[in-house]
Amino acid sequence: MITVSNLTFSYGEQNVLEDVSFRADAGELLCVLGPNGVGKSTLFRCILGLESKYRGTIVCAGEDTRKIPADKLARMIAYVPQSHSPSFNYSVFDMVLMGTTAHVGGFASPGKAQTELAEKALETVGIAHLAYRGYQRISGGERQLTLVARSLAQQARLIIMDEPTANLDYGNGLRVLKQVKDLAASGLAVIQSTHNPDHAFLFADRVLALKDGAVAAEGKPVGTVTEELIESLYGIKSRVREFDGQHRVYPLL
Amino acid sequence: MNERQISAKRYALVVILLTLLLVAAVFVSFGIGRYKITPATLLEAVWAKFAEKVNPLLTKLFHLRIVAPEVNVSVNAIVWNSRFPRVIMACLVGCCLSGAGASYQGVFQNPMASPDILGASSGAGMGASLAILLQLGAKMTMVFAFVASIGAIALVMLVSRAARGSRVLRIILAGIMVSSLCNAVTSFIKLIADPNNILPAITFWMMGSLAKTRASSLGFTMLPMAAGIIPLILIRWRINLLTLSDDEAKTMGVNVPRVRLTVIVCATLVTAAAVSVSGLIGWVGLVVPHLCRKLVGSNYKRLLPVSLIGGAVFMLLVDDVSRNLLRTEIPIGILTAVIGAPFFLWLITRKSEVV
Numbered sequence: 001m002i003t004v005s006n007l008t009f010s011y012g013e014q015n016v017l018e019d020v021s022f023r024a025d026a027g028e029l030l031c032v033l034g035p036n037g038v039g040k041s042t043l044f045r046c047i048l049g050l051e052s053k054y055r056g057t058i059v060c061a062g063e064d065t066r067k068i069p070a071d072k073l074a075r076m077i078a079y080v081p082q083s084h085s086p087s088f089n090y091s092v093f094d095m096v097l098m099g100t101t102a103h104v105g106g107f108a109s110p111g112k113a114q115t116e117l118a119e120k121a122l123e124t125v126g127i128a129h130l131a132y133r134g135y136q137r138i139s140g141g142e143r144q145l146t147l148v149a150r151s152l153a154q155q156a157r158l159i160i161m162d163e164p165t166a167n168l169d170y171g172n173g174l175r176v177l178k179q180v181k182d183l184a185a186s187g188l189a190v191i192q193s194t195h196n197p198d199h200a201f202l203f204a205d206r207v208l209a210l211k212d213g214a215v216a217a218e219g220k221p222v223g224t225v226t227e228e229l230i231e232s233l234y235g236i237k238s239r240v241r242e243f244d245g246q247h248r249v250y251p252l253l
Numbered sequence: 254m255n256e257r258q259i260s261a262k263r264y265a266l267v268v269i270l271l272t273l274l275l276v277a278a279v280f281v282s283f284g285i286g287r288y289k290i291t292p293a294t295l296l297e298a299v300w301a302k303f304a305e306k307v308n309p310l311l312t313k314l315f316h317l318r319i320v321a322p323e324v325n326v327s328v329n330a331i332v333w334n335s336r337f338p339r340v341i342m343a344c345l346v347g348c349c350l351s352g353a354g355a356s357y358q359g360v361f362q363n364p365m366a367s368p369d370i371l372g373a374s375s376g377a378g379m380g381a382s383l384a385i386l387l388q389l390g391a392k393m394t395m396v397f398a399f400v401a402s403i404g405a406i407a408l409v410m411l412v413s414r415a416a417r418g419s420r421v422l423r424i425i426l427a428g429i430m431v432s433s434l435c436n437a438v439t440s441f442i443k444l445i446a447d448p449n450n451i452l453p454a455i456t457f458w459m460m461g462s463l464a465k466t467r468a469s470s471l472g473f474t475m476l477p478m479a480a481g482i483i484p485l486i487l488i489r490w491r492i493n494l495l496t497l498s499d500d501e502a503k504t505m506g507v508n509v510p511r512v513r514l515t516v517i518v519c520a521t522l523v524t525a526a527a528v529s530v531s532g533l534i535g536w537v538g539l540v541v542p543h544l545c546r547k548l549v550g551s552n553y554k555r556l557l558p559v560s561l562i563g564g565a566v567f568m569l570l571v572d573d574v575s576r577n578l579l580r581t582e583i584p585i586g587i588l589t590a591v592i593g594a595p596f597f598l599w600l601i602t603r604k605s606e607v608v
Contacts, residue, residue, distance in 0.1 A: 079504035
């Protein structure tokens with residue numbers, strides 16, 4: 001689906017990303033781990049075409065993303081930001097419908113086909129009952145699900161999520177991630193950053209760990225997320241243990 | 254019937270009702286005044302005019318002619334020379350200010366933005382005062398106001414291009430700066446203007462009025478208005494995406510700088526066209542789009558058309574009050590402020606209620 005090769009990005013003199021290479025395939029949820037400021041967001045901005053002054057290549061569906069025009073790129077890669085609060089109170093339905101913009105002409109509004117896509121996306125993430133509620137009035141978890149639905153309506157094959165659970169409570173966070181996991185299982189590629197290594201064990205098919213802008217480890221969660229990795233990334237001693245067939249990180253404070 | 258159909262029905266209903274209200278307001282506006290004209294007389298006058306225009310052609314082609322009633326000469330003069338240009342102009346100006354306000358609010362992601370946020374009004378005020386000072390006549394006053402208004406915005410865009418920081422913020426800051434520059438020039442012109450005839454003329458222009466509308470100025474304003482409103486209507490769906498963050502809009506396939514520039518240029522064009530004929534009429538661009546949001550929601554696909562019709566209705570009604578409330582006409586800018594300022598207070602105190 002997407003192949004990142006030797007990606008190096010710098011702000012001025014300082015390298016934010018250094019020689020990062022990895023790939024993400026359809027049907028796979030790739031979890032990006034790393035401390036604050038390690039360059040996860042920059043990596044995502046490069047993939048999404050928001051930054052173009054990098055060295056290396058990002059190839060999506062066989063094409064260099066830098067050469068793909070914005071509207072076509074939007075039909076390939078969708079972005080799910082952290083839940084936010086826009087200035088105007090759009091209905092949840094309108095918010096999702098905005099995702100279909102890349103599929104309509106510059107002077108046109110979404111039509112019947114796009115309306116159906118938006119309705120289907122709302123049903124897929126299980127918030128069809130909220131369609132005509134105001135986006136500003138629903139809970140943080142519901143907003144995040146709305147943005148996930150929007151990325152589905154965008155019909156991209158790759159979805160990029162920047163810490164989708166950062167502003168959510170325990171339950172909402174897990175519900176959103178469960179939903180995202182199901183989407184990946186249905187054939188989409190999902191790249192998601194997270195602060196919680198347990199999320200890698202719970203939801204990820206593969207893990208990409210970044211340290212100081214470079215890849216520190218990559219692979220299946222079990223075996224990649226180790227006590228050494230946690231200490232090296234976050235400076236926290238921990239035990240990684242299996243319980244009921246599931247691995248978890250138990251921090252030692 | 255599901256919720257989507259209900260919301261579509263509601264939109265259709267709002268458009269129909271507002272259109273009916275607009276038609277009613279047009280009849281009322283033609284009718285009231287020092288000389289009352291009944292709807293029947295008005296229709297007769299329109300029919301007679303239509304016959305007068307069409308008959309030569311009909312006679313030539315088919316040897317036919319439409320029978321039309323005789324219309325009193327003074328009725329004809331009032332309907333066509335006085336009320337017709339004014340009614341049409343009120344509709345156009347209301348339409349423009351309200352549409353421009355709604356558009357600016359989207360582009361600047363700020364529900365409190367109004368058509369004069371970038372200094373279009375201050376620029377027009379400066380141009381108009383200069384023309385009045387030089388005694389160039391009504392037509393040149395209009396041209397000066399229009400050109401100065403566009404010039405002010407061009408300066409804003411140039412300055413904001415050079416400045417650093419968030420794009421939206423620096424456009425607004427540049428707008429404030431250019432506005433205050435224009436206001437300073439206007440103040441200076443007022444200072445040196447002859448206080449017996451020129452200063453009052455400038456002051457009156459600044460208050461905003463449709464009283465001096467002539468049929469000839471309709472053509473002058475309609476062209477830039479159409480040139481601005483039509484593209485805005487065409488790209489209105491994309492204005493929705495500008496209300497989100499730039500990055501979000503871009504990852505959804507929108508060419509953000511291009512769409513934003515298009516909206517600003519078009520909204521500025523219609524604002525300049527409106528203020529150059531009407532003077533400074535505030536609040537319309539703030540009040541009407543907010544009322545319309547309450548009626549049909551935030552989606553520009555519905556909001557913009559409703560704001561356009563709503564602006565026309567609002568301006569017509571306020572203009573009727575302005576020419577009929579007292580024996581002498583009240584400048585319309587004063588009335589819109591009297592209505593707008595309390596509305597603004599209500600808006601900021603009950604912000605959570607505004608959809």
